[in-house]
Amino acid sequence: MGAKFKNYICALGDTDSAVVSVGKKIAENCGFEFRFFEDHSSFEDLIRENSPENIVAVFSNGYFPEKEYNYNGSLSGIFSDPVYICTDSDYMLPVNVNDHNGVVYLPKNECGSEFTYNLIFHLVSKHSDGVECFRNLENYRNFFHRAPLPYQSLDENGNFIDVNLKWTEALGYSKAEVLGKWFGDFVSPDCRDFFVRNFLEFKREGEVHDVRFMMVSKTGELISVSFDGCIDHYPDGSFKGNHCIFRNISEEDKTGWELEKARVSLRFTSDPMGWISTDGTIIDANDAACKLTGYSGKEIAGHNISEFYNEITPGNWGDFLSDLRKKESVSLEISVNVCNGLKIPFLISFSIFVYKGKEFIFAFGQDISLLKAQEKLLQNNIFSYEKYFSGFQGIAYLSAINRKPVFFRGAVEKITGYSEEDFISGAVSWDRLVLPEDLDVIIHRDEELRTVPGFSTVRDYRITTKSGGLCWVRDSIRNVSDQDGYPFLLAGSLVDVTEQKKAEEINRRNEERYRILSDASDQAVVVLGEDHKILFINNFASEILGFTPGELEGHSLINSEIPGNLNELQDMYSRCVNSGKLVEGNYSVFSDGHEKIFHVRFTPQRDDDGSASYLLTANDITESISIEEALKKANHKMKLLSEITRHDILNCITALDIYEDMLSEEEISESAKDDLEMMMLLTEQIKNLAVFTRDYQNLGSSAPKWYRIDHIVDKQKENPNLSCVKVENIKGRLEVFSDRMIEKVFYNLFMNSVCHGGDKMDLIKVSFSDEGGTGVITVEDNGKGVWDDNKSDIFLRSFGENTGLGLFLAKEILSLTDTSIEESGIFGEGAKFVIKIPPGSWRIFG
Known part of the structure; x- marks a missing residue:
């Protein structure tokens, strides 16, 4: 060696x-x-x-x-x-x-x-x-001070000896803030004990690798780091210091955790999935796939997918792989051979990807056996559904639970511009026709439709037609469950409600205008429902009651919080509800120690949908009543003065009558007699004027009320001046709403016939007729009648041979209740006075 x-x-x-x-x-x-x-x-x-x-x-x-x-x-x-x-x-x-x-x-x-x-x-x-x-x-050391990683050196007690620039940048401290400090002060509290134990082991072993701490930056941010380091010793073997670098692994930890979660999710998901090599060999499969095939994870690896998928064979694998590489993703309906020998229809999605330079295939399966059974049930029901909706003016549809239509019949083209086949084939998607801002209306209850058996809902939304127009539709939809009780079908109808929506929009705008106008009005306006609930109230009415409109709408008007006499308001409201007619009256409200009086009218209304509502209007008549009271006091004083003056005048006239009677009994010359007759005539005229002022003063002094005409005519028969005249009374019980001096009208009409009818006048006839809602009373005689040129003048003051006040007074009395009078007889055949009474001011019984 x-x-x-x-x-x-x-x-x-x-x-x-x-x-x-x-x-x-x-x-x-x-x-x-x-x-x-x-x-x-x-x-x-x-x-x-x-x-x-x-x-x-x-x-x-x-x-x-x-x-x-x-x-x-x-x-x-x-x-x-x-x-x-x-x-x-x-x-x-x-x-x-x-x-x-x-x-x-x-x-x-x-x-x-x-x-x-x-x-x-x-x-x-x-x-x-x-x-x-x-x-x-x-x-x-210089090398690590220049290194792109944070570097630190600690003494034997774990205190800082040195740090490099990257260390200070990573944690935000200056070097002066760190040197001499204990390392444990820079880690999270739950890591300090671990550091103490680890540092002892570090000094004993001489090195550390991938030791992880959670450090705390100067801003308080937690940073996950991984340390590597070694110990530096003196020649005698004693501790000199350590040298460590660390990496920020915060994102790595996060990514690792996400990857682990994804791996576990795939492993334990309920749908079968697996990884396949490009030669068709199964590499791995999740628990759901193993359970389905009856193999364990180790056993299934190495098998060819053709053993489980009948539609994929070694012979067609090459074509399948070529198609998959071209499309990158392919979905097939395949019969899967499962462990119990059955074949279950699955929808398998295959995707190809490259990892470390090598191709792999990922397969994801969905059990569609229930869907296939539902499709069969759906086909059995389409015929009856189509027959039921034949001739329907809207659109009847059936769709799978995923909203894919399988039946689309009716006025499809009329409403949408598209054909039925466009929707069935999928060329046109209904959801794509829906305006984007209305999509929430569709998806709002989709979860219940998919999961809650028997669930139904109705929703209105807009669609864009083929021509680009907008159409409002009302979608009534419910789900249908299969034999196991699971919703698998959506059945519904679509109706064009565009015109209805336009009408509703017009009503909304009209209501808005009405609100604006009513809020600008100085009249209180309230709309009530049949349960006292306030449907609408304007600002003026709210201010009167001491609330804002928002505080009162939807609440009962008849409650203890509303000021005033509630019994009066409740009574008027109840009478209006029960009678269905206008009810009015005065209502007092005390505010800031002062009384305000309002004239209240309850008017019944009937809405388009047939529901009843009641319009309450109220006008502040406090000032009007004050003026009215002042006028009453003034009129009372004037009446008192007139009565005293008239009384004194009549006393003087009585004295004149006595002196005139005394003179008439004495022997006086013819010329003196003429003067005496003139004096007596003038005295009579003065007396008549005094009586007229009394009657005219009483005109309108009290409120009108209902009077029976047949009773008034019968009373005139008692007049001695009519002893030789036959009076034919009106037939039936006729009542008129008039001033209390209505009797004076008939008295003057009868006396006019006596005074101007001539010697042959011996009949006065009173009759009544209804002419289109206007009541007509006719008073006619068989006397001389009235010249045509005088017909309009006879009602003027001072017209005629006497005072000329009788017919003038009659016309004035009738005008108080908007009743008119005219003469329409033929001269030579008799006078004919026609009295016309407005609708609502007369009534007849029997």
């Missing part, structure tokens, strides 16, 4: 390969000898001629052929546990440098990176003999 090599690093490969630069760099910086061999044979000669126990590492520019360098076999007995490092590899992944009994694969893009510096620590710590392996310890 020749001389032994001492701490050699050997490189095998091309001159310009990365093994030269990496191997030489490590050798120079670590104090190792470097030898380069262009071919394997010269390296083998070197091994045969020399003892290779001090060969630290062997670099190669390619994979170590197992036949030549069996690191688990022949060479393991020759080398003193060297590390085999393979560079320039495009497809092999890095292996932890602590895997002494294997090959470390270093990809080209890792050459000279952090991995290289980490590798140096492994080599130094494994093969150095104290400081003997280092030609210049100071150069070694």
Whole structure:
């Protein structure tokens, strides 16, 4: 045997390969000898001629052929546990440098990176003999201060002696903040005990590899790191210090965890899946695939997939693989031979991928036996469904639970512009017609439709038709279950509701306009439902009640929180509900110590859907009532003054009558008699004027009410001036809504007939007729009648031979209730007075 090599690093490969630069760099910086061999044979000669126990590492520019360098076999007995490092590899992944009994694969893009510096620590710590392996310890330290990895040195107590720039950058501290401090202060609390134990072991063993801590940065961030290091001793063997580098492995930990979760998920997923080589041999399969075939994971490996898939044979495997490579993914419906001898239909998805330069096939299976049974059941029901919906003006459809249509009939083209076949063939997808902003409406209840037996729902949404127009549809949908109770089918109907939606939009806009107008109004507006609930209330009404509209809508108007006399409001509301007619009245509200009076009207309404609602309007009449009260007081004073004045005038007239009677009994000249008659006539006129002022003053002094006309006519018969006149009364019980002086109207009409009808007038007839809702009372006689030129003038004040006040007063009394009067008789045949009463102001019984 020749001389032994001492701490050699050997490189095998091309001159310009990365093994030269990496191997030489490590050798120079670590104090190792470097030898380069262009071919394997010269390296083998070197091994045969020399003892290779001090060969630290062997670099190669390619994979170590197992036949030549069996690191688990022949060479393991020759080398003193060297590390085999393979560079320039495009497809092999890095292996932890602590895997002494294997090959470390270093990809080209890792050459000279952090991995290289980490590798140096492994080599130094494994093969150095104290400081003997280092030609210049100071150069070694300088090397690590320039290294791209954080470096630190601790004393025997674990306090910092040195850190490099990368260390301060990684954790955010300055060098002054670290030196002299205990390392345990820079790790998370739960790692400190581990550090104490590990540091004792570190000093005892002299090296550490891939020791992991959770360090804390200056900002408080937790950083996962991996340490490699060795111990430096004085010549006497006492502790001098340690030298450590670390890598930030936070992302590596996270990625490793995600990969592990993915691996476990695939292993234990309920659907069968496996990995297949390009010759059809099964490499591995998950638990679901093993259970299905009856093989264990080890047993199934090595079998050909043709043993399980009847549709795939060794004869057609080549065509299948060629098609798969072309498409990258292929799905087939295949009958799978399972362990109990049955054949179960599966949908198998095959995907091809490349790993480490080699092709593999991933297969994922779905049991579709239930789907096949459901499809058979579906076909049995399509005929009856089609017959049921023949002539339907909408669209009737059946679809699988995945929404693929199998039946699409009805007004498909009329509603969508597409044909039935477009949807059945899949050329047009219904979901793609739905407006994107309405898609949530469709998917909102999809989970229940797929999973809850018997579930149904109705949803409205918009679709885009073939011509580009918009159409509103109402989709009524339910699921249908198979014999085992599982939903497998969706049955539904689609109806065009575009016109309805347009009408609803118009109503919405009208309601919005109504709200704007009502909010701008100084009138309180409230819409109530049949249960007292407030459906709408404007701002003015809310302010009166001391609330905002949002606080009242949806709540009952009749409750203790509403101010005022609730009994009055409840009574008006109940009467309106029960009668179905307008009900009105006054309602008092006290606010800030002051009373406000509102005139309230409840008006029944009937909505388009037939439901009843009630419109409450209220006007503030507080000021009007105050003015009315002031006018009443003024009128009362004027009436009192008029009555006193009239009383005094009538007393004077009575005195004049006495003196006139006394003069008429005395002997006076003819001229004096003429003067006396004139005086008596004027006195009578003054008396009539006084009586007229009394009657006119009473006009409208009280509210109108209902009066029976037949009773009023009968009362006129008692007038002595009518003793020779026949009066024919009205037939039936007619009532009119009028002023209380309605009797004076008929008195004046009858006296007009007596005074102006002539000697032959002996009949007055009263009758009634309904002319399109207007009540017509006719009072006619058989006297002389009225000249045509005088028909309109007879109702003027002071027209006629006497005072001319009777017919004027009659017209004024009737006008108080919007009732008119006119004369329409024929002169020479008699007078005919026609009284027209507006609808709602008359009623007849019997």
